[in-house]
Amino acid sequence: MKITICIGSSCHLKGSRQVIERLQQLIAQHGLEGKVELGGTFCMGNCQNGVCVTLDEAPFSLSPQTVDSFFETQVLTKIS
Amino acid sequence: MRIFDTKVQHLKYKVLREVARHAWDDTLLQAIPDIPKDIVPGNKPTMRCCVYKERAILAERVKLAMGGNKENKNVIEVIDIACDECPASGFEVTNTCRGCLAHRCEDVCPKGAISFDEHQKAHIDKDKCIGCGMCARVCPYSAITRNRRPCENACKVKAISMSKNTETKEAVIDESKCIACGACVYQCPFGAISDKSYILDVIDMIKKSNKNQNYKVYAIVAPSISGQFRYAKLGQVISGIKALGFFTVVEVALGADIVADREATELAEKGFLTSSCCPAFVDFIKKQFPAMVEHISHNLSPMGAIAEYIKKGDPTAKVVFIGPCTAKKMEVQQERIKPLVDSAITFEELQALFDSKDLDITSMEEDVLDNASYFGRIFARSGGVADAVQQALKEHGEKDFVLKALPCDGIEACRTALLKASKGILQENFIEGMACLGGCIGGAGCLTHGEKNKAEVDKYGREALEKNIGDAIRLTKIGK
Numbered sequence: 180m181k182i183t184i185c186i187g188s189s190c191h192l193k194g195s196r197q198v199i200e201r202l203q204q205l206i207a208q209h210g211l212e213g214k215v216e217l218g219g220t221f222c223m224g225n226c227q228n229g230v231c232v233t234l235d236e237a238p239f240s241l242s243p244q245t246v247d248s249f250f251e252t253q254v255l256t257k258i259s
Numbered sequence: 260m261r262i263f264d265t266k267v268q269h270l271k272y273k274v275l276r277e278v279a280r281h282a283w284d285d286t287l288l289q290a291i292p293d294i295p296k297d298i299v300p301g302n303k304p305t306m307r308c309c310v311y312k313e314r315a316i317l318a319e320r321v322k323l324a325m326g327g328n329k330e331n332k333n334v335i336e337v338i339d340i341a342c343d344e345c346p347a348s349g350f351e352v353t354n355t356c357r358g359c360l361a362h363r364c365e366d367v368c369p370k371g372a373i374s375f376d377e378h379q380k381a382h383i384d385k386d387k388c389i390g391c392g393m394c395a396r397v398c399p400y401s402a403i404t405r406n407r408r409p410c411e412n413a414c415k416v417k418a419i420s421m422s423k424n425t426e427t428k429e430a431v432i433d434e435s436k437c438i439a440c441g442a443c444v445y446q447c448p449f450g451a452i453s454d455k456s457y458i459l460d461v462i463d464m465i466k467k468s469n470k471n472q473n474y475k476v477y478a479i480v481a482p483s484i485s486g487q488f489r490y491a492k493l494g495q496v497i498s499g500i501k502a503l504g505f506f507t508v509v510e511v512a513l514g515a516d517i518v519a520d521r522e523a524t525e526l527a528e529k530g531f532l533t534s535s536c537c538p539a540f541v542d543f544i545k546k547q548f549p550a551m552v553e554h555i556s557h558n559l560s561p562m563g564a565i566a567e568y569i570k571k572g573d574p575t576a577k578v579v580f581i582g583p584c585t586a587k588k589m590e591v592q593q594e595r596i597k598p599l600v601d602s603a604i605t606f607e608e609l610q611a612l613f614d615s616k617d618l619d620i621t622s623m624e625e626d627v628l629d630n631a632s633y634f635g636r637i638f639a640r641s642g643g644v645a646d647a648v649q650q651a652l653k654e655h656g657e658k659d660f661v662l663k664a665l666p667c668d669g670i671e672a673c674r675t676a677l678l679k680a681s682k683g684i685l686q687e688n689f690i691e692g693m694a695c696l697g698g699c700i701g702g703a704g705c706l707t708h709g710e711k712n713k714a715e716v717d718k719y720g721r722e723a724l725e726k727n728i729g730d731a732i733r734l735t736k737i738g739k
Contacts, residue, residue, distance in 0.1 A: 186630070186734040187507055188628050188629045191629050196733060217737045220573065221569065
């Protein structure tokens with residue numbers, strides 16, 4: 180599973196670093212290092228709705244506050 | 260508000276703008292012969308002896324705007340018919356000479372080149388004079404001055420001389436010495452030396468991307484942009500760049516953060532380094548201090564570092580550097596950089612591109628630009644690299660290595676530092692070398708060069724979301 184996070188200016192200002200840090204923590208907590216790959220990209224063309232994230236091509240809009248629920252409902256369910 | 264410092268820049272800009280305008284419309288081939296007349300209509304000369312000479316020179320500028328002579332690798336070229344062949348007479352006695360009794364000038368001259376007329380006023384025999392300048396130094400009235408061409412004066416690597424051809428005395432560039440810093444380009448009052456432009460490559464890249472569908476064209480902008488385009492807001496400049504057709508805009512300063520982080524590690528390991536950010540400085544070391552080459556940091560420049568990161572994530576991406584620098588146009592031709600950066604243009608050329616599409620950036624919405632930390636952003640001014648490396652060492656928790664940095668701006672300061680280092684008498688352990696005075700903010704491709712530019716860079720630095728290097732580059736380390 181690959182999660183790509185936009186680190187372009189707009190998403191960066193909306194907290195992409197916090198999103199990444201939280202995802203890294205969650206991945207480590209659940210021992211999913213080998214299963215979930217993180218990547219960065221500049222701009223997904225949807226700047227108004229950042230922080231833009233794709234999970235295996237499917238687009239999501241996250242904020243530092245919604246990372247945990249995204250991880251639970253999307254990542255964990257798909258992995259198990 | 261005035262966009263450019265000089266009328267020479269403005270003229271160059273008009274040519275670039277017209278070339279670009281026709282390139283967007285696919286009408287360039289037919290329009291080439293008409294561009295000079297479009298810029299200089301009528302029959303009243305305003306710059307030269309006649310409109311025909313003005314147009315002949317403009318035709319040469321059109322060639323440079325289209326990439327110039329492909330056989331000449333250097334990106335800096337003399338437009339020989341534009342060179343005014345300034346009478347650079349060397350040392351001359353001015354009418355301040357009082358015809359004194361002491362005649363110190365005569366005593367000190369090693370070649371017996373000084374004689375006196377019936378009023379006891381000094382005269383210099385040009386055939387005997389070797390230009391040592393001793394006479395000028397000892398004259399109590401400072402009556403002897405050195406008359407040098409502005410281009411020769413500007414060129415601190417001594418790459419410019421007068422043609423040996425006695426009929427035409429145009430400026431000639433010694434390619435084995437030139438570091439493409441562009442000092443002569445900015446200083447020649449006749450605009451007779453110019454950097455070649457690659458805007459056509461950039462326009463072609465944008466057009467063939469088919470609105471970034473075939474591949475994405477990234478603009479990477481140097482942090483010195485903060486003091487440029489003063490008539491608009493930085494966010495509007497970013498909107499303008501995207502309106503030209505670039506997919507997105509990324510800060511080269513993030514590449515600077517990456518460089519500072521790596522440079523700190525390399526420096527602590529090796530104990531002595533010179534910076535590798537400024538391509539003209541690196542070229543200067545290679546050409547004038549070959550024994551020091553081993554001490555050049557092995558890091559890519561910030562431009563190379565950010566482009567490498569972009570292409571790692573998006574292998575089909577095209578990357579265009581936009582900055583203040585003419586030497587970057589040489590750097591992108593290097594084997595190591597070629598696969599990373601597809602072209603380099605200056606702020607002057609960006610202005611021409613905006614106007615070639617009649618984009619009024621002042622009426623645009625403000626976009627955002629925020630990728631780097633304060634420290635990456637201050638690379639644009641002298642002392643910035645040293646400050647950033649110091650910060651990176653601190654963030655690494657480095658305890659054994661103590662940084663003693665020597666920031667050098669301008670080739671003369673760089674030369675002094677390198678001379679000392681090559682003799683083993685330099686106290687410092689890190690030479691930050693920038694070929695332009697003040698650092699990149701003094702670059703030849705800037706629209707304006709002002710006292711305020713340093714303050715603007717620092718202010719832009721402080722506005723960065725990320726306050727330290729580690730946080731800024733954390734984003735670039737994911738997925739590794």
